[in-house]
Amino acid sequence: MYSEKVMDHFTNPRNVGEIKNADGIGEVGNPKCGDIMKMYLKIEDGVITDVKFKTFGCGAAIATSSMATELVKGKTIEEALKVTNKRVAEELGGLPSAKLHCSLLAEQAIKAALLDYAKKNNIEIEELKDFDPNEDPHHH
Amino acid sequence: MYSEKVMDHFTNPRNVGEIKNADGIGEVGNPKCGDIMKMYLKIEDGVITDVKFKTFGCGAAIATSSMATELVKGKTIEEALKVTNKRVAEELGGLPSAKLHCSLLAEQAIKAALLDYAKKNNIEIEELKDFDPNEDPHHH
C-alpha cells in the first residue's frame, strides 16, 4: 500500500515535537475529519533554522509531516513556500490516491506557521494573501 | 437415484421380447413424450400364461415394464387388472417422484393388451369400460 519511503518516515518520523518560543505556529485540519497537524518554526534572518511537528492522523499524514519538515529545514521563507503537497508526495515516492489529501495538510501547516510568523512580525507575505488555514483540505 | 430393485429390473429386465400370435397386444405412450411401451399377452382360460414387452423409455420405464410383466404372469384377468401403477412402484421399492408417471405406463399397457384381447374375443371387461389407451399419462 505505502512505499518504503512513506513507511520509513512513518516509522521514524523526523522532527517530532514542539518548539518552546517558536517564531511561527500553524495548526490545520480538524479532529472531526480525523487529522490534525501542528507545525512549529524557528526563523532567523528569513531562514527556517528549526522545525517540529505533531500530527494526529493516518500513516500518510505522519509521513508527509515528517517529509515536509525535512524539506523546509534550513530553507528561506521563499523556498519553503514552494514546498507543495505534490512535491512532498513525490519525495515520498508517491501516495495512494485516497491518501493524497493528507499531503495537502502538510503544505497547509507550513503555510499556516509562516502566516503566524508574518503576523507576529508585521510582515506581509505576498504568496499567503489568499491563504486560509481553516479551510478543510478534505473538501478540495 | 433408483432403488436396487429398480436397477435390477432395469439391468436384467424379465420377459423382454414379442409373442408371435399373441392373444392381446397393447401399446401406450407416445414417442413425442419419449416413452412407448408395447405389451404382448398369451391368455388361456382366462389366465395369462405368457407375457412379453418392449419399451422405449427411461430406466424407470424399463424396470416398471419388467416388474409389471412379472406381476401379471400366471394371474387371471381379474387379478391382472388389480396391478396398479402404485403396486408396481411399491414392488420396485419406490420410484423418484419425477418418475412416477413411467409406472402408470406399465399399468396402461397391460390394460390396453387386455382390452385388445377382449375385443378380439368379443368379451366385455367391466373394469375397462372407460379405459382409453391413447390417453397421455404425462398429463395426469
Added chain:
Amino acid sequence: MATKVYMDYAATTPVKKEVLDSMIPYYTEKYGNPSSVYSLGRESRKTIDESREKIANILGANPKEIYFTSGGSEADNWAIKAVAMANKDKGNHIITSKIEHHAVLHTCEYLEKHGFEVTYLDVDEYGMVDLEQLKKSITDKTILISIMFANNEIGTIQPIKEIGQIAREKGVYFHTDAVQAVGNVKIDVNELNIDMMSMSAHKIYGPKGIGALYIKKGVKIDPHIHGGAQERKRRAGTENVAGIVGFAKAMELAYENLEEHISKLTKLRDKLINDVKNKIDYVRLNGHPEKRLPGNASFCIEFIEGEALLLNLDMAGIAASSGSACTSGSLDPSHVLMAIGLPHEIAHGSLRLTLGDFTTEKDVDYVVEKLVEIVDRLRQMSPLYEK
C-alpha cells in the same frame, strides 16, 4: 513482518486442517457435477445433501430450508432484494438498523432508489436496538425487518427472539444477518422466530466464497440466480461442492465444542479488556459489556488515529482492525461507531481485536505489551494529547 499474533478473527479465519482435509477429495477424485446421473455425479449430490442436513440439524431447520450461496453478502442481498421484489404488491416498507453490515445497508439504499422506503432504527450507546421504536416503526406497508444477530465491529448481540416475536405478531418477515453469530452463539431458528438467516463459512474456520441463506418454508421470495435447477431452482450455478463440504465440516466443529469455545474466548477476551483498561488511560470499550460476542474486544483509544495504530501493530506482527475513516482514506469513520454516538475524533481511534480458536494467553500478553508501547509513541506525536 510476518504475522505473529492474529487478532482479526472477525475479518476472516484460517481454514482448520480437518476442514481442508474434508474438502480435498472433492477437487481431485470426487469431482462429479452433482447434476449428473452417473455415479460420480450422484456421489457429489449425496455429499451436498448430507452437508445440508448437518447444517440444518445444527440450526434446528429442515434441510430443504438451507440454500447455499457464495457467502454472507450474497445471502444478505438475496434475502432483502428478493423478498422486496416478491412482496411489493403487499408493501414497500423495510425496517433495518443503523449498524448493519454494508451488505444490508447498501442493498437497502439500492431499494430506496427503486421505490422502497426504509427505516433505519437507532441503537443505544451499547449498540442495542430499541424494541419499542421497532414496534412503532411497523406500518401496514412493512414487508421485512432485517436486524443483524451480532455486530461485526462492536460485538453487540441483539434480542433476536424478541424481534422475531414482534415480526411474527405483525405478519412481517424477519431476516437476520448471523454471519458473526454463527459458531459463537447457539441458534435454533424456530425458537428464535427467524424467517431468513445469512451465514458465511470463512468466519468459522471454513473456506471463503461459500455461505448460506436459511429460508423458512413458506416465505415468499424470488429466486436469486436464474438458470439450472440447483438449490431447488432458487439459486442456479454448479454447486461449490468442496466449499459446501468444508462449510458443513466447519459448522460441525464449531457446534461440537460450542460451550468450551465460548468459555475459553470469553476468558481471554475479558483478560484482554481488563489489561488494556488497566495499562492505558483514556480508553473505552465499545459495545455491550455482557451481551457481546465471546471473541470481540473493541476499543476507542483517545488522541490517536486507527490506521497509524494498525500499521504499528502490523510492524510488531499483530493483525488487527479499526473503524477509522483513515483506514480507507474516506472522510467518515465507521457508521457503527457513529451510530453508538461516538464523536468523530474518538471514533478515529478505534481498535478492534477479535480472538479465535488459536488465540493463546501469551498472544494476549504480547498484544497488550506492544499496544502500550505504540499508544505511548503515537500519543507523543499527537497534538491532541497533553499530559
Added chain:
Amino acid sequence: MATKVYMDYAATTPVKKEVLDSMIPYYTEKYGNPSSVYSLGRESRKTIDESREKIANILGANPKEIYFTSGGSEADNWAIKAVAMANKDKGNHIITSKIEHHAVLHTCEYLEKHGFEVTYLDVDEYGMVDLEQLKKSITDKTILISIMFANNEIGTIQPIKEIGQIAREKGVYFHTDAVQAVGNVKIDVNELNIDMMSMSAHKIYGPKGIGALYIKKGVKIDPHIHGGAQERKRRAGTENVAGIVGFAKAMELAYENLEEHISKLTKLRDKLINDVKNKIDYVRLNGHPEKRLPGNASFCIEFIEGEALLLNLDMAGIAASSGSACTSGSLDPSHVLMAIGLPHEIAHGSLRLTLGDFTTEKDVDYVVEKLVEIVDRLRQMSPLYEK
C-alpha cells in the same frame, strides 16, 4: 461401478494438481482478508491483483475489466439483469438465441415478467444463429444482445466477431456466455468486439464456485451484489482468494498449451465420431461439422432413450450426458435439440460425449466398444426398432 472413463468434461472437470497446489496456501497460512491493512491481508490483495492480471492478459483485457463471481451462472445473471436495470430508460428490448444456457434463458424470462421484451433468435440445423435475422431484430429499443460463444450441448461455435461488429455498429451492448469456449478457443475480447463475457473455472480444470464477468470499460451496468468495496464496488463479498488463484492458474495452463490441447482433442473427437458412425447405424452427429468445440461429440442414436443409455454406460464405468427429457423426468427434451429441429423421439436418444485433457485413445476405444453393445441391447427391447 467406479468411473473408468470420464467423458463429460463439458459438465465439469477435475481440478488439476498444479491448480490445487496453487490454492492450498490460501486456505492455510495465507488466509488474510484482502481488505485488511496488515501484511497478511495485503498479501491476499496482491495475489488477487496478480490473478486478475493473468486472466486479463490472456483475454487481451485490462485487469480492471475482470470481475470475479461465483461462477458462470452468476456472471450471466449479472450481465443481463444489471445491464437491463441500468439502461431501461434507453430501451427495454433484449436479443438472445433459442440455444442459450438456462442461466441466460431463465434470466431473460424473468425480465419479461418485469416489463422487458426478448427476441429469441432461431438457429439452423447446425445450431448457428442467422446474422441477417439478428440485424433485422435490432430496434431502437434494443439495449443488449446476448449470444453464447460455444454451445454446451452440441458444441457449435458462433460467429462472435461478426455479432459483436453488428452490435457495435448499432450501439447495442454485446454479452457472450463463453463458459464453454474459454480454454478451448483463443479469445481476444477487443478483436472480437465483446462488451461482456461470462466465464467459469470448473470447466477448465479449476475449482467449482468461481468464475468471472469481463465488463468492458464504459459499459453501463448496475452492481450485482451490494455491500463492501470488493471488485471495485460492483460485486461485494469477501473474495474467494483460493478460488481466484486456482482459476488464474487453470487459465494459465489452458492457454499455455492451447494449440496442443485443441489438436489432441480434435483428433480424439474425430476418431470417436467416425468410429461411432461406422459401427452404429441410425446415428447422427448434432452441431456443426467443423465449427465445433474440439472436445464435443454429440449424437442422436435413434430408437433408444438417453437416460437408459446413460445408466447402462454408467454401469460400464462410463460418465456421459444426454439432453433426453427422461434424464430429468420432464416432458420436453433439451431446448437446444428442439431448436436445431430434431423431432422429439430422436432428441430423446441424444448422447453427449465430451473429451478433455485426460482422455486417451484407449478411452475412446473402450467407449465405442461398450456403446455398440449397449445400443444393440436397448434396441432389442425397443418397440420402435425393426430390423
